[in-house]
Amino acid sequence: MRNLHIAAAQLGPIARAEPRDEVVARMIALLERAAQRRADLVVYPELALTTFFPRWFMADQAEVDAFFETEMPNAATMPLFARARELGIAFSFGFAEKLLEGGRPRRFNTSILVDRSGRIAQRYRKIHLPGHPENEPWRAFQHLEKRYFEPGEEPFGTSDLLGGRFAMAICNDRRWPETYREVALRGAEVLLLGYNTPLHYPLAPEHDHLQAFHNHLCLQSGAYQNGLWVVGVAKAGREEGCDLLGQSCIVAPTGEIVAQASTVGDELVSADCDLDRCAEIRANIFNFALHRRPEMYTALRAG
Ligand code: CDT
Numbered sequence: 001m002r003n004l005h006i007a008a009a010q011l012g013p014i015a016r017a018e019p020r021d022e023v024v025a026r027m028i029a030l031l032e033r034a035a036q037r038r039a040d041l042v043v044y045p046e047l048a049l050t051t052f053f054p055r056w057f058m059a060d061q062a063e064v065d066a067f068f069e070t071e072m073p074n075a076a077t078m079p080l081f082a083r084a085r086e087l088g089i090a091f092s093f094g095f096a097e098k099l100l101e102g103g104r105p106r107r108f109n110t111s112i113l114v115d116r117s118g119r120i121a122q123r124y125r126k127i128h129l130p131g132h133p134e135n136e137p138w139r140a141f142q143h144l145e146k147r148y149f150e151p152g153e154e155p156f157g158t159s160d161l162l163g164g165r166f167a168m169a170i171c172n173d174r175r176w177p178e179t180y181r182e183v184a185l186r187g188a189e190v191l192l193l194g195y196n197t198p199l200h201y202p203l204a205p206e207h208d209h210l211q212a213f214h215n216h217l218c219l220q221s222g223a224y225q226n227g228l229w230v231v232g233v234a235k236a237g238r239e240e241g242c243d244l245l246g247q248s249c250i251v252a253p254t255g256e257i258v259a260q261a262s263t264v265g266d267e268l269v270s271a272d273c274d275l276d277r278c279a280e281i282r283a284n285i286f287n288f289a290l291h292r293r294p295e296m297y298t299a300l301r302a303g
Contacts, residue, residue: 002163002275006190007034007042008231010248012265013239014051020076023049026266027093028083033268035087040116040162042084042268044093045194045235046126046171047109049076052196052235053096054144055242057135064148068098068107072120085118090162094170094194096149097125109149111168111194115161122159124168125152128176139202141242145172156182164189164275171195174232175214180222185288189275190229191222197234197245211245216257224255227281229273237264253281 009030014023027044034042047053053067072095073081084091090113097110109126129151131143156179158167167183167190174193183191199211207214215232223230229252236246246264249257250271259269282288294301 004040004162004164004190004273004275005038005270006229006231006250006273007037007039007268007270008233008248008250008259008261009034009042009044010233010246010261010263010265010267010269011045011048011235012263012267013237013244014049014235016051016053016240018051020049021079024076024080027080030266030268031080031084031087031089031091034270035089037268037270039089039270042089042091043192043194043231043233044091045233046094046111046196047096048093048194048235049095051239052242052244054131054148055141055198055240057137057142057144057147065098068096070098072097072112081114081118084114085116088116090114090116090121092168092192092194107149108152109145109170110152111170111192113159113161113166113168113192121161122157122166122168124157124170125154126170126173127152127156128172128179130172140200141198141202143198156186158183158186158188166190166192169193171197174218174222177222177225180226180228180230184226184228184282188228189278190231190273192231192233193219194233195235195245199243199245212247215245215247216249219249219251220255220257223251223253224281225286227253227278227286229253229275229278234261234264236261253278 094111113122131145133146167188248261250259259271
């Protein structure tokens with residue numbers, strides 16, 4: 001048995017004007033609750049430090065850049081790093097990352113995994129960016145991730161800590177089966193995944209009522225078909241007039257939800273996650289070495 005107590009720290013809405021230090025104080029409050037439960041790891045949402053700004057078209061790049069972090073940790077997030085280190089808790093959260101490469105600014109939708117000592121063990125830059133690059137004012141809420149971010153250029157990675165192997169993905173990545181299969185083939189036992197999912201999807205509003213179903217459908221099938229623990233964590237609730245899905249959850253490698261948020265506010269849910277349970281699936285029904293037939297998946301190989 002390799003038991004870890006993992007907490008999904010759902011965040012309720014973050015107002016456009018809410019300063020980073022107030023958000024970080026909310027994150028620390030959830031961390032303290034996790035400590036009372038003796039959690040080993042706390043997982044926060046995608047773009048956890050700010051409102052979900054890709055919902056607005058902004059012509060002024062300086063206005064966009066105000067939502068980005070140029071270093072991590074920085075002054076605003078240092079208290080979270082410090083408190084987590086004192087408590088000996090690993091954590092993961094998403095943020096908008098801006099860096100300079102050869103004098104050229106680059107912007108990514110990023111998440112990090114920080115170990116118990118406060119060291120950034122892994123950094124992941126979102127691969128599947130949803131939405132659109134141009135101003136589309138007909139939408140009630142825009143989704144301009146393709147404008148404000150570049151897609152991550154590195155494949156999904158893993159890191160070994162807390163006695164297990166971890167991978168990260170971000171929001172829209174969870175809808176793609178390739179995400180789970182790729183990290184499972186790399187030996188990941190736990191996938192950490194934060195999201196901001198508007199309930200209204202302007203391109204197919206007839207599917208709005210299916211958002212919660214599709215969320216759990218993806219997380220649960222991805223977990224089961226790959227024998228992984230999956231920790232899905234929402235930024236939830238009515239944020240600047242836009243309703244965001246909650247339903248943060250922890251999914252066992254069997255595909256069963258073992259913990260689930262019941263509000264759309266700041267909420268901590270947690271579960272004992274025995275990493276050895278991955279073998280229930282991976283040594284049996286989805287024993288990749290015995291049963292998988294990659295040589296037959298020719299269309300997949302062709303791209
Ligand atoms: N943040 C994010 O990736 N949200 C997407 C919305 C898709 S609609 C443009 C998601 O897959 O939940």
